[in-house]
Amino acid sequence: MDWSQLLTPRRFMGEPGAAQTDDLNLIAEAGRSQFHKDYDRLIFSQPLRRLARKTQVHPLSLNDNVHTRLTHSLEVASVGRSLGQRLGDYLSEQGYLPAFVEPEDIGIIVQAACLAHDIGNPPFGHSGEDCIRDWFNERLHSPIVDVIDSDSEVSDLLWFDGNAQGFRIVTQLEKHWYRGGLRLTVPTLGPLLKYPWLSTVAEKPGKFSCFAAESTTLNHIATSLGMPMVNGRYARHPLAHLVEAADDICYLILDLEDAVELGIIGWDDFRTLFEPVVDPSDLKKVTQGIQPMKTRLALLRGYAMDRIMAGFVDAFCRNHDAILAGQLQEPLMNLVSDSGVRHFMKSVRSFAQDIVFRNKDKKGVEIGAYATLDTLLTAFVQAGYALYSNGFDGMSKRDASLIEMMGNCQPHEQLSAYHIYLRVLDFISGMTDQYAARLANQIRGIF
Template identity: 50%
Template sequence: MNFQEKWRKLLLPLRYGGSGVDFKKLDPARSPFLQDRDRIIYSSSFRRLARKTQVHPLVRNDHIHTRLSHSLEVSSVGRSLGAMAGYFLRRRDELPEYAAPEFPGQILEAACLAHDIGNPPFGHAGEFAIRDWFGDPANHTYVNALEETYQSDFRCFDGNAQGFRVVNVVENNRDQGGFRLTYPTLASMVKYPWDSWQSRTRSGKCKFNYYQAEAGIFEEVFCALGLKTRRGDFARHPLSLLAEAADDTCYRIVDMEDARELDIITLADILKVVEPLAPSLRL
């Protein structure tokens, strides 16, 4: 299989819960991936990110990043990275005939908007609180009746897996659930293409991207995009690596603004960190 054939699958604008793709009706001005972006932006789950701080919990300073402002910044970086990738693929003649070079950027914009949509309040401390509650023997009644793999979902609660559940099940639950996002957008959100049980047995860490309840959805999406390996596990979508890069860029650089705003670090500290990227910056 050549690269164009691989990208033909990886960018295939199938929509979860949809009925296939009519390539003759693909409108670059209103592509399926732009529709993904809009479905996320206008959702209540996305708006709720405004009430969750990004790094520093329990602050009274309203200039601090929230999960919503962080997600908007990540989507901006992701769109730029995706656009560069799209035009790079076009120059190499690796884009499929139906795909515009803007498609990777649009996919990443949508995926990055939703990348934190399942995170609880108080950042990663919220994840630890939920895990501790379900790990407390006094609360075992709630999970002991479940199969062991399902118990692991509760005791290893992760915002990434909760995000996959939100976009596929929780939102629009009166209409059988989910935003009905395209497969490339869903796959580009996935940083850890395995479940909680696999995560615990392989690495002992609570980092995974789908619960047992959504395992069927996950497998359908990743198989359709050609991401199931010969070993039977799943590979990451190439664009998910750019989504992670966009997140890391904002987390490691832009979010230093918050530490400066809270007088945790100084401007000199920031300049020292970014000097390798921009040597001309001086106090």
Template identity: 40%
Template structure:
């Protein structure tokens, strides 16, 4: 049993809406535009990529990272689309650009649910609900409790796309099924992953709140079922994931150079093996004419070009395995040895030297206190509302107004599940949607130490 491209590239929209025919853009490029114009995407400009609250304007944030990943993903997708067309495997009337548009859109959306302070923010939310906030989870089903105490930015991204943006609680952005499926990096739920019953332990891509949408997406794109609430990945997920790995694996090193954490020589030692040998002599002559800060721009195009060549070739070589759901690793593991080694070496260097840099660690620790302050204040008010509305103080009422009282109206949750679970998810929605700056300033305000902002 295998998947087929005709279903996988379904242009119908969430909610079983037929594909729109628009002059000048495909349904998949329409997805691109919807994501770009969303508030959640715009806020990525002030969310951490690697360095929280960076004052250096040249350092990547989540927005610049997502845009760069989308550029690489679009080219990677078009290369695969061209190859599929040459082999007679791309269904008519679809074009190679449609594959590029789907991958580009999924790349734009891949981090759209990340909270402030990046992965540290994710862990700060988990840490608080597993410790100080554990009492707020009483009364939830196990699967609901795991969603909250094991908060996952990937699942929040699907929630932003299908629930929160544009048509709130009514299919969200109403993207095509193909783009949504290509954006679900981990197509399973929280509880089995915690029990080591899924390919990637502790990672998952779907909250209970979006489970019906998830099954609808999987059904319409023909994803192969693997178990309870679990499907194989959409083949284009591997292209999105590879584009992300190429960018953060290589471009994080550029940030390290910009901030004086790394030297050019150690970066070039990693990149040199994947540059085509016939280009090296001329490239190194060009490198001698510029200072270290400009050298990444000289080699970047050649490095990314080599990564795309390797990724596209690996995908086509294993395309039948992707369609059969047999691939358990990632696309980079199928690339040629120099690319595999370079990407892994870049990740290792970033982990050892950049992620553990003292200034970054200091800011990460502060992020736990910021997130903890926000959750304590917000969950306290929500708990008062849920347990006994007569207990709601004036302060609680002001907090609920800040989140948005419409998020707690019973009619919203009648069709989406357990009221307490949904109320806690609304709190997480509010916090995960914040920028680093807003979260920091709001925590100061809650502590009576903030500056006046309008």
């Protein structure tokens, strides 16, 4: 891959061949670059706004200090910008950046991609993804799924991934309906593709960033960026590694802060976990004197973040050539040379899996989330199946009402069953936690 091709600011306009090929650097606009415009389009978008009431880790928490998908996304974008700026400085020093790109542009691109990285997640966090997958897997040999002939289309439903839904939102659904979506630049869309391949070639189920419906879009963007095909899959855009790194850093550190806030873990556990990445003198400053808990948490986070980010950027720089060749198959987290950072990331991940994610209250709400989404999927997918089988005029009044409730996502009877179901998933995955719970109760007749 070549940095000049990877960073040329062309906009995706929808149909293949419609991508703007002009040099957008020649289009002057006071106060912001083309990459700033990408960030602005995302920050003002409705799907991003709805993340304010979607689960990060702890569903339907009554504590307003706990992270939502929106606060998580904003923090990931902030860390991503810092990682990108550091990498931009390195690329500039080494003479890798093309003349039309400034070091800060790298930070802005990564920031925008990070902001959108969770934009396609359904309500109730990862439990929502699991519920959608389970619902379709349980009906694998039912008429609902049997009407779909394509293996790749069936696979999309069985292994629904919020990453692929997010790519669909920004390239198809938001603002310019099926005419380019938000019309972001391809250098921003590339890093958003954490897994730039279809569900049928994913190494792990549920780890893909593009539905079969958007395969032409993926091919167009990857070709525009010069992302090579490796073993039947596109190699990642190099900056996608920084988007992943920013997400890893934030969810590991800030999920711990939420755990302290909710009383799942105490200060002593938190401090012990951070010892490998905080200088003893700084650790002493934090623990000495009488300081509010939130102040101590923030100080430790600040000390740790700088060292952790330095470790990730160093890992990228040391593997620069392999990354540009599309040969890096593992996250930067595994390549950090700082033993303290490696120990921290490993111990925090293990601690979160064993303690935080198994919290009894969290599990209880997740069970309720399953029931909520099961109700919604049963109602709306079956209505979609009825639309496909009988047409709108042949549907029951109840099913017709359900289809009409879907607003902009409402499918029409000329669509295939697969595309009707995608419209249903557009509708359900776009819901906030609270709206999903309220609508499910209405469908059950609970007022």
